Amino acid sequence: MEQQWRTAFALVLYFTIHPAIFNVFTIAQETAAPVTDDAAALLSLKDSFTEGGDALSSWSSSPATSPCGWFGVICVSGVLTGLRLAKLGLSGTVNVTALSHVKGLRSISLNDNKFSGPLPPELSTLGSIRSLFLSHNAFSGEIPDGLFASMRHLNKLWLDDNQFTGRIPSSISNAHSKLIELRLEDNAFDGTIPTFDHISSTLKAFNASNNQLSGLIPASLARFGASSFAGNPGLCGPPLDSSSCGTAPSPAKSSEGPPMEQARSQTHINVVVGVVAAVLVLLVLVASLFCRRRHDHQENLDASAEAMESGTASVAAAAATQKEEKDSEATSGRKPVGASRGATGMAGLVMINEEKGAFRLADLMKATAEVLGNGGLGSAYKAAMANGLTVVVKRLCDMNRIGKETFDGEMRRLGSLRHPNVLTPLAYYYRKEEKLLVSEYVPKGSLRNVLHGDRGAEHPALDWPTRLKIALGIARGMAYLHAELAAVDAPHGNLKSSNILLADNFEPLIADHGLVPLVGVAQASQVMFAYRTPEGTQHRLVSPKSDVFCLGVVILELVTGKFPSQYANDNKGGTDVVQQATSAIVERREAGELAGDIAAPDTVQGMVRLLRVAAACVDANPEERPEMSEVAELVQEIASG
Numbered sequence: 001m002e003q004q005w006r007t008a009f010a011l012v013l014y015f016t017i018h019p020a021i022f023n024v025f026t027i028a029q030e031t032a033a034p035v036t037d038d039a040a041a042l043l044s045l046k047d048s049f050t051e052g053g054d055a056l057s058s059w060s061s062s063p064a065t066s067p068c069g070w071f072g073v074i075c076v077s078g079v080l081t082g083l084r085l086a087k088l089g090l091s092g093t094v095n096v097t098a099l100s101h102v103k104g105l106r107s108i109s110l111n112d113n114k115f116s117g118p119l120p121p122e123l124s125t126l127g128s129i130r131s132l133f134l135s136h137n138a139f140s141g142e143i144p145d146g147l148f149a150s151m152r153h154l155n156k157l158w159l160d161d162n163q164f165t166g167r168i169p170s171s172i173s174n175a176h177s178k179l180i181e182l183r184l185e186d187n188a189f190d191g192t193i194p195t196f197d198h199i200s201s202t203l204k205a206f207n208a209s210n211n212q213l214s215g216l217i218p219a220s221l222a223r224f225g226a227s228s229f230a231g232n233p234g235l236c237g238p239p240l241d242s243s244s245c246g247t248a249p250s251p252a253k254s255s256e257g258p259p260m261e262q263a264r265s266q267t268h269i270n271v272v273v274g275v276v277a278a279v280l281v282l283l284v285l286v287a288s289l290f291c292r293r294r295h296d297h298q299e300n301l302d303a304s305a306e307a308m309e310s311g312t313a314s315v316a317a318a319a320a321t322q323k324e325e326k327d328s329e330a331t332s333g334r335k336p337v338g339a340s341r342g343a344t345g346m347a348g349l350v351m352i353n354e355e356k357g358a359f360r361l362a363d364l365m366k367a368t369a370e371v372l373g374n375g376g377l378g379s380a381y382k383a384a385m386a387n388g389l390t391v392v393v394k395r396l397c398d399m400n401r402i403g404k405e406t407f408d409g410e411m412r413r414l415g416s417l418r419h420p421n422v423l424t425p426l427a428y429y430y431r432k433e434e435k436l437l438v439s440e441y442v443p444k445g446s447l448r449n450v451l452h453g454d455r456g457a458e459h460p461a462l463d464w465p466t467r468l469k470i471a472l473g474i475a476r477g478m479a480y481l482h483a484e485l486a487a488v489d490a491p492h493g494n495l496k497s498s499n500i501l502l503a504d505n506f507e508p509l510i511a512d513h514g515l516v517p518l519v520g521v522a523q524a525s526q527v528m529f530a531y532r533t534p535e536g537t538q539h540r541l542v543s544p545k546s547d548v549f550c551l552g553v554v555i556l557e558l559v560t561g562k563f564p565s566q567y568a569n570d571n572k573g574g575t576d577v578v579q580q581a582t583s584a585i586v587e588r589r590e591a592g593e594l595a596g597d598i599a600a601p602d603t604v605q606g607m608v609r610l611l612r613v614a615a616a617c618v619d620a621n622p623e624e625r626p627e628m629s630e631v632a633e634l635v636q637e638i639a640s641g
């Protein structure tokens with residue numbers, strides 16, 4: 001244990017300290033238009049539909065009601081943010097001009113309807129939209145190349161299963177793009193696939209299968225696998241088997257392919273070769289620099305390790321850290337953490353939340369430490385510092401690809417969160433090869449331990465009112481995270497009972513949230529619970545609805561008292577709480593599913609209601625799951641009796 005602790009901080013000491021360049025992340029807050037304007041806009045939209053209007057009978061100006069209560073309208077804190085109008089048989093035109101007046105609108109879903117004809121050109125005026133879902137309609141024709149140029153916040157664009165023709169619009173990837181999901185499959189797009197320079201690294205889901213695309217697949221998109229490109233006879237290059245455009249494409253297509261496209265393919269090859277050569281040269285340079293640095297800092301490392309061996313670990317380590325900080329100060333001209341406050345963290349540890357007081361890397365080094373566990377994202381250590389504050393230090397592994405600015409920005413965003421049910425981290429440490437996240441230690445530990453652990457002193461306290469309070473706190477905290485981290489695809493991404501800590505009064509504290517942007521898809525799909533949803537396991541897709549699914553599992557865990565098999569990697573061990581709850585509801589035997597030790601005549605009704613809320617959250621279809629804010633309201637209703 002001590003060995004591991006020593007290794008952890010020895011590694012920290014090992015690397016030189018660079019100044020933090022803070023990238024203050026601001027989420028544009030636009031003022032919502034008055035409700036009456038939003039209502040008028042939605043009524044104009046409804047008028048533009050020729051079929052399917054019956055489903056929207058609640059959309060009415062008399063009596064005058066807030067559109068937040070209308071069918072398919074999503075509001076967060078009273079602001080109209082989304083329209084969920086899938087599978088309603090809607091057709092006609094879409095009055096986008098009316099929608100452009102709904103200032104808070106972030107998400108539009110018109111999936112599975114009967115819309116046809118070209119996309120309305122006015123879509124380009126929806127500059128604040130994050131998600132646009134138009135799948136499974138009959139939209140057709142060419143999409144103007146610049147249509148998406150001003151949609152700077154677009155995260156998700158689903159155009160699949162329509163009848164689009166012509167080139168894939170290049171404006172999908174513009175300098176401000178933040179796109180993470182792009183679905184183009186099952187259309188008739190032709191020409192080459194754009195290189196998507198600005199979004200190739202942020203894209204997490206991409207599918208262009210079953211079109212008429214041709215030419216070399218951009219190398220930056222090859223990671224999405226062959227199924228994302230299948231069904232395009234003229235496409236070639238990895239990850240398709242036809243690895244060479246000269247040999248593999250079908251003869252018909254390659255002879256039809258215009259010379260311009262072949263020239264482009266050749267340009268792609270040249271660019272890839274050039275980039276690889278440049279990266280190799282750069283690697284050699286970096287390696288030699290790194291070796292020099294390594295030598296300079298070996299002295300400190302040796303001093304620290306030697307002292308630990310002799311039983312004076314903390315003092316020596318702290319001394320080494322101080323030397324490190326002094327060195328840093330001397331070379332960078334900046335003061336170490338603790339010498340200067342305010343923006344906090346000029347070097348070494350960066351404080352992002354000083355509500356529990358400020359501390360330095362040296363204070364952590366002197367702390368008594370113990371290993372708490374090894375989670376999917378890294379190891380967790382408990383460190384009791386001399387100032388009386390006990391913290392948990394988490395080493396985040398496999399995040400080497402994350403640049404400092406991005407990491408700083410994400411950490412500052414997490415540090416600014418304030419909610420009674422969210423555990424805001426205190427500090428972080430960034431080095432390319434080493435990233436630490438420091439949070440307050442919560443003595444009661446995790447919900448998982450209290451619920452399923454040794455069933456020690458705390459377990460009997462988990463009666464029905466306490467479990468309901470825990471469910472409500474988690475739902476409220478999650479609704480807050482979904483509002484604050486709306487730009488993140490899955491604002492938590494790893495919600496499960498081990499990441500819910502229990503404060504002294506059993507108020508839940510959500511931990512380890514907001515890390516999805518820092519974890520690569522490959523690692524995330526292995527270790528983050530949001531990827532265990534049906535859409536996560538099948539298509540590696542995550543969204544805010546993945547968090548809703550995860551919350552559903554936690555609530556089922558609370559109501560049934562069973563350990564979910566969903567937490568196990570291979571789904572073995574534990575109970576399939578999702579399947580059991582779903583069948584129990586269909587067969588109207590919900591009461592049999594409830595935790596026997598707390599189910600009583602006066603609690604059964606509330607428990608069954610909560611079980612039903614959880615079952616809605618774990619619906620296999622993400623679109624059918626309620627929004628997180630709705631879940632919080634539903635649980636609140638149960639708590640209010």
Ligand SMILES: Nc1ncnc2c1ncn2[C@@H]1O[C@H](COP(=O)(O)OP(=O)(O)OP(=O)(O)O)[C@@H](O)[C@H]1O
Nearest residue numbers: 372373374375376377380392440441442445446498
């Ligand atoms: N701030 C904290 N206070 C008290 N216990 C904590 C704290 N943070 C984590 N723990 C506990 O430490 C243990 C290890 O945590 P860690 O987050 O590394 O693993 P995990 O939650 O099991 O997995 P994952 O990495 O997937 O979240 C868990 O039992 C967790 O509940």
